[in-house]
Amino acid sequence: MGITGEARDCAPALPSEDAIVSGLRAGDEAMFALLLSAWSSGLLRAARAYVSTRESAEDVVQETWLAVIRGINRFEGRSSLRTWVYRIMINTAKSHGVKDKRTVPMTDLTPENAGPTVDPARFRGPGDPYPGHWKEFPPQWPTVETEVESRQMRDRIEEAIGRLPARQRIVITLRDVVSYSADEVCALLEISAANQRVLLHRARAAVRADLESYFTADEGAHR
Amino acid sequence: MSDLNCNEFVELVTAYLEGDLDPDTEGRFVEHLAACDGCDRYLDQIRMTVQTLGGLPAADSLTDDGRERLLAAFRDRRRG
Numbered sequence: 416m417g418i419t420g421e422a423r424d425c426a427p428a429l430p431s432e433d434a435i436v437s438g439l440r441a442g443d444e445a446m447f448a449l450l451l452s453a454w455s456s457g458l459l460r461a462a463r464a465y466v467s468t469r470e471s472a473e474d475v476v477q478e479t480w481l482a483v484i485r486g487i488n489r490f491e492g493r494s495s496l497r498t499w500v501y502r503i504m505i506n507t508a509k510s511h512g513v514k515d516k517r518t519v520p521m522t523d524l525t526p527e528n529a530g531p532t533v534d535p536a537r538f539r540g541p542g543d544p545y546p547g548h549w550k551e552f553p554p555q556w557p558t559v560e561t562e563v564e565s566r567q568m569r570d571r572i573e574e575a576i577g578r579l580p581a582r583q584r585i586v587i588t589l590r591d592v593v594s595y596s597a598d599e600v601c602a603l604l605e606i607s608a609a610n611q612r613v614l615l616h617r618a619r620a621a622v623r624a625d626l627e628s629y630f631t632a633d634e635g636a637h638r
Numbered sequence: 639m640s641d642l643n644c645n646e647f648v649e650l651v652t653a654y655l656e657g658d659l660d661p662d663t664e665g666r667f668v669e670h671l672a673a674c675d676g677c678d679r680y681l682d683q684i685r686m687t688v689q690t691l692g693g694l695p696a697a698d699s700l701t702d703d704g705r706e707r708l709l710a711a712f713r714d715r716r717r718g
Contacts, residue, residue, distance in 0.1 A: 447712045455700045473704060480708045484715050531645065533680075538645040547643025552676035556683060569694055572687075591691035597656060616652035623680075623687045 429453055432496050439487045451480065454497065457593045458504050464576075464585040465508035475511050479504040494602065501603050532620035556630045568626070575625035579618055586611060587618035642670040647677045651684050 429435065429449065438446030455476060462472035482503045490499055539548050559565050576584055576592075589600045601611050642650075647670050653659050654667050671678055700708070 442712075442715070444709060444712055448709060451700065451705060451708060455705075459699070473701060476700065477704055477708065481711055484708075484712050531649065533645065533648045535645065538643070547645045548674075549644045549676040553680050553683060555679065556686070568690060572690055572694065576691075587691065591688050592694050594692060612652055612656060612658065615656075616649070619652060619684055619687055620648070622691070623683050626687060626690075627683070 436487065436490060436492075436496060439483075447484075454500065455480075458501070460593050461501065461585070461588055462504060462508050464581075464588040465505070466511050471511055472508075475504060475508045478507045482507070495599075498599060498602055505603065532617055533624070553627060554631050556626070568629070571626065571629045572622060575622045576618075578625075579621055583614050583618035583621070586614040587622070590615055591619070642666045644670075644674060644677050644680075647671075647674070648680055651681055654681075655684070655688075 430438075430446075435446060435450060439450070458476045458479060459472050462475040463469070466472055466475060479500065483500055486503075490496065494502070537550060537553075539545050539550055559568055576587060579587065585604065586600060589595045589603065590597070595603075597608065597611055597615075600606075601608055604611070606614075647667065650659065650663065650667055654664065659667060671681065
């Protein structure tokens with residue numbers, strides 16, 4: 416597939432968290448500029464999971480950084496600095512999301528998170544000698560070779576993410592797009608490890624299914 | 639010893655990739671994987687999906703104006 420990803424928050428190497436915090440408190444503008452470069456794109460990505468437009472996400476991230484500037488003296492180090500910054504972003508995004516009519520309750524699981532993630536019709540029924548096995552194997556995907564094809568596939572994935580239920584969208588964005596660990600996502604969203612995994616599982620299965628229909632509908636065009 | 643069906647396998651892929659399966663279930667998962675081309679392909683496609691998600695462009699960044707405003711706000715705080 417030839418698409419490689421890097422944990423984007425690692426792009427510019429950052430000093431230790433203690434050094435960052437004391438730098439910000441001391442008014443070290445270069446340190447703040449470094450942090451803006453390192454974390455803003457991940458924050459924007461994650462904010463997009465809460466609000467509907469690029470512009471709203473930019474507003475959310477602006478407000479987040481302003482709150483960081485105002486609040487850095489009150490940061491107590493009970494969580495990592497990054498978790499603290501993301502929490503501010505999430506709270507800001509939620510209040511924007513309400514205005515935006517894109518509200519995100521992160522409480523318990525709803526029926527959207529029950530039931531199979533692959534259409535039961537894809538599997539053999541109880542009367543079959545091999546119940547629960549594939550009727551037909553999932554079709555093979557074509558190799559994505561050209562830059563145009565890669566871009567089309569990424570566009571399609573972006574659309575698929577946009578159609579996911581809110582909590583699945585947020586979890587898959589944080590886990591797979593922004594590359595945060597399961598523990599960090601649980602801490603950020605204040606959800607259990609089990610809930611986090613269910614949301615991630617459903618989101619990944621939905622995006623895979625979307626790619627499958629993309630590739631099968633479009634097979635001729637790819638070959 | 640009950641074998642895993644494909645429709646059960648597909649619901650375990652995330653737990654498997656997260657390393658969250660108990661040893662017994664993981665054993666049955668891997669055994670099924672070795673025997674079933676359909677599930678092997680399914681798992682492979684989930685992996686490809688995750689890989690592509692990780693490769694989505696990070697191009698999105700703050701606008702230059704926005705960045706300047708924040709740097710100015712940071713300087714103001716220092717004075718204030």
